[in-house]
Amino acid sequence: MFKSRDWSEFVITRIIKLTGYSTIIFVVLIFFFLLNEGFPTFIEVPFASLISDRWYPIEGYYGILPLLIGSLVVTVGATTIAIPVGLCTAIFISEISPRWLRDILKPAVEILGGIPSVVLGFLGIIVLSPYLRVLLNLPTGLSAFTGAVLLAAMSLPTIVSIADDALDAVPRSYRNASLALGATDWQTIWNVTVPAARSGILTAFMLGIGRTIGETMTVMMVTGNAPVLFKGFLSFLYPVRTMTATIAAEMGEVATGSIHYHILFFIGIILFLFSLVINITASAVVFRQHKKVEKILS
Amino acid sequence: MHKLIIENLTLRYSDGVEALRDININIPVNKITVMFGPSGGGKSSLLRVINRLNDLTDVDHISGKVLLVDDKEIAKDILDPNLDVINLRRSVGMVFARPVVLPLSIRDNITYGLEMAGEKDKNTLEGTMEISLKQAALWDEVKDRLDEPAIALSGGQQQRLCLARSLALEPELILLDEPTSGLDPISTGFIETTLQELKKKYTIILVPHSVQQAARTADLAAFFLQGDLIEYGHGDELFVNPQDERTANYIEGRFG
């Protein structure tokens, strides 16, 4: 009986370890596939053309600059809104609001998080963009701004919910210790609780940003899909095109193995690397604060 | 005669802290041996060596011999890396400072050790559970609510539950690390009385949470100071007439 338990435990432990490492396998697999299909771009498209500011594949213009900038603009706009609002809401939910209110707010935020990107994009087309067009007197309501607003709405729940969980996980003893020293709840929040939840909150931000960069459907539906360069601050109110929307919109019409096909994968590689960089930065931040398992019961 | 023989035990953690320095001590069978002293003395570390719980922590260096002697006078070295630690932990029961009841019913808490060891016979489990609860002086209080979650018990009851839980495995040695530190005086008294009963059957090593408790319960007493064993002697002598000046100072409250 001793031996058989030992043996099955051995097998189970090995399988568990394998599933853990499978995540690495998947990432590598994805990267290599993208690379495989996207790499020919370097051969097929001259570099100068690649970084030009004209994206018009039908006539052979493969400049990805407007797409890069389009993604950047929309992301920055969305993040500027989402991070402060998200953090404040998380703090409110976790530290300030009474129990009953929290039980309403938390589900409400999660509902927003569950609203699929198509639905928000759909509302963007039908409600928000005509509204903005009239309000700001623009030729079209489909713009980077519209996209940013909707994307902020999409990443907000990620930020709020993860930050709230991080704040909630801070041991009550920390707060009690602070209050026992005469600090107000407000001071305790900002000087004790939030710093203690630091790594979780930063993870929340990073995941929120990641969600924004990667968003496809909403931006495809409301940003106007015009691959133009960003000229000055006001361009924010005009159409742009993101990398993600480009892939989604054009993949269906592309012949397997053509230049266009390869360059769409190439853009996919860029997106992949973009998110890789953000994520490694985020995890570097998180790991620095990662404590070792404390000595048991000491 | 001796349950545990410790020779030249030295323990160092990976942060450089030398928790135990060349400890030599023999623990007699069927007696309560008390290990007392100010915090940082190495007492908890020593207990964790005995049931190899230190395997879960960052130990950098450990050397020496820790021999556990069974009733056939056969000794095995606890520090042997080939030792079956799981079996060891069944023979060495441990009660921690804060009562930690498993998130199970009272019944399942007690029978946990046996179930994990593979015991399936319901009668054996029930019978052992009743005996252990009686030994821990808890049976009368919980016999009608064995299926309730153990978390519902009071602090003192939980600690007695933890004691019963260890007793269910019929260990050779029982280690208690400040078992009454969070408890009220009545529960504390209860446990101390129980230990006096238990020593007839088991060997007990107790780390007390106060010198007074040490004096009350010790058959033998060992004074630890920052990793060194300073003095070791019979309880009724050591507390009245300590040989070492440091022991005297600690007992009389001049430091600690």
Add this chain to the structure above:
Amino acid sequence: MFKVNLSTPQSRLTIQKIGYLSLTLIAILTVVPIIAIVVHIFIQGFSAISWEFLTGFPKDGMRAGGIFPAIVGTFYLTLGTAIFSIPISIGAAVYLSEYASENRWTQIIRIAIINLAGIPSVVYGLFGLGLFVIFLQFGTSILAGCLTLSIMTLPIFISTAEEAMRSVPQSFRVVSISLGASQWQTIRRIVLPQAQPGILTGVILGLERAVGETAPILFTAAAFFLPQLPNSAFDATMALPYHLFVISTQVPGMPVNLQYGTALVLLLFILGMNILATLVRSHARKQRQW
């Protein structure tokens, strides 16, 4: 003695009052639009909901009829995703929470997971297209879609499951080990059962995500219109989110209330799962034995 300059309790309390007020306003700013969105879709889409709508096939180029095949398709995709993703995720979560020591390889695993979480959904779509549809020759199929969605949802499942397991107090494990249980016994008997509600919540929320995703199935599973329901995992399928996308952007003269109706059905699916997850979570909080 030193002269200590302390702020007065009153000034600190005033700051607190102002701070609380600001945060409350911001929280309201977040919540009101959410409610408005949901209510709006409900109102506008309600008129389209009918038995015909829910169980019938699209007619007249989507402009009439029902969305039944899209509903069924979404259901199949979700089920398939759960089947592939859950076992791997729980395994990985157990490994990370209970077995892995904090060394370089573990860090790499964590980075891999965070990366998987960050990869844009459309890139998953590309990957799914390249690997499952083209290379493995599954074609545009439910299988390809499910496999793509599974990899995409791995990080969500893993991180919530791991979090749930980590929140189980370490003292339980120590006690269990000190009673002679092995590590796997401890996991099976104590950690996993205690983490179960948290894991379940994560699963529901992860699947909820999968339900609403369009980009990963765009090239791997989705079909514009199918006259009949899919017969096997190798068939393509319609799906709710894709359907909404198509009718709101590519069908001229599409009746607005049917668009809202589709959006509403999708939303109801999501809301239902959300409520379920919330119930599980709050039930778990009450049941906690620590």
